[in-house]
Amino acid sequence: MSKPSESIFRRLQFYTTAAYPCSYLPGRMARSEVAAPAHLVDDAAYSRLIEQGFRRSGLFTYRPACDGCQACIPLRVDTRRFQRDRTQQKLWHRMQATLSAGIAPLHWDARHFELYLRYQRQRHPGAGMDQDDQAQYTQFLLTSRVHTEMAEFHDPDGTLRMVSIMDRIDHGISAVYTFYDPDWHGSLGTYGILWQLDYCRRLGLPWLYLGYWIEESRKMAYKSRFRPHQILRGGVWIEPASN
Known part of the structure; x- marks a missing residue:
C-alpha cells in the first residue's frame, strides 16, 4: 500500500493496480490508484477525492x-x-422542447438496461461493455455508497x-456516465452535459466534473468545448489559456 501525494484522510489507504490495456489510447498500458477500503469512502471523503x-x-x-x-x-x-455558444444554445432550445427530464434515485429498470445495451453495441462495440450481462451493468452503474441519482429523459411519447448517472458532492456534481438512444436525432451526449450544467446552477453548485x-x-475532445473550464495540473486547478 502507498499513500498519495496529498493526504486526504488517515483512515484511507491507496494502492496501484497491475497494468492493463488503456481504454483510450491504443497500444498503451494503464494503471490506476485506488482508494481503499471502499466502505470508508463516504460522501465527505468522496468529495475531497473528486477534488483531487x-x-x-x-x-x-x-x-x-x-x-x-x-x-x-x-x-x-x-x-x-x-455560457452556451451559438450551437449549444440552438441544441438547448430544441431539446428543451422535445425531451422532458426527471430525477430518480439509483435503481434497476429493464428499460434502462435495454437502452444501455443498444448504446454500447452501436457506440462502443467490442469494448467489453456490450454483453447482455446484468451483473456487470449493476456493478458498474447501480452500485454506490455515495449520493448518486439518475436523470431520465423521455420524448413526448x-x-x-x-x-445520466450523477454523483452529488459538496461543491458540485460528478458526471459518472450517460447512455442514450444511438438512433435518436441530435446530439444527446452534448445536451446531457448542458442539462447537468443547468442542474448544477439550479442547485447552487459551482462545478460540474x-x-x-x-x-x-x-472520444474525449468534446469535453474541452464547455467553457470556461479548469484542468488539474500538479494538484492545482487552473484555467487553461484556451478558455
Whole structure:
C-alpha cells in the first residue's frame, strides 16, 4: 500500500493496480490508484477525492497512475460562468422542447438496461461493455455508497431516450456516465452535459466534473468545448489559456 501525494484522510489507504490495456489510447498500458477500503469512502471523503482528480466506477474510487504517461487530465466546468455558444444554445432550445427530464434515485429498470445495451453495441462495440450481462451493468452503474441519482429523459411519447448517472458532492456534481438512444436525432451526449450544467446552477453548485480530458483521444475532445473550464495540473486547478 502507498499513500498519495496529498493526504486526504488517515483512515484511507491507496494502492496501484497491475497494468492493463488503456481504454483510450491504443497500444498503451494503464494503471490506476485506488482508494481503499471502499466502505470508508463516504460522501465527505468522496468529495475531497473528486477534488483531487479521482473518479468512481461502482465501488471503486480511482485516478490514473500510469507509468510515464499523464495524458488523462481531470476537467471541471465553471457552472456559474458557463455560457452556451451559438450551437449549444440552438441544441438547448430544441431539446428543451422535445425531451422532458426527471430525477430518480439509483435503481434497476429493464428499460434502462435495454437502452444501455443498444448504446454500447452501436457506440462502443467490442469494448467489453456490450454483453447482455446484468451483473456487470449493476456493478458498474447501480452500485454506490455515495449520493448518486439518475436523470431520465423521455420524448413526448414517453419513450426513454437518455439516462445520466450523477454523483452529488459538496461543491458540485460528478458526471459518472450517460447512455442514450444511438438512433435518436441530435446530439444527446452534448445536451446531457448542458442539462447537468443547468442542474448544477439550479442547485447552487459551482462545478460540474466531467472526468478526464485526453487531448490525443477523439472520444474525449468534446469535453474541452464547455467553457470556461479548469484542468488539474500538479494538484492545482487552473484555467487553461484556451478558455
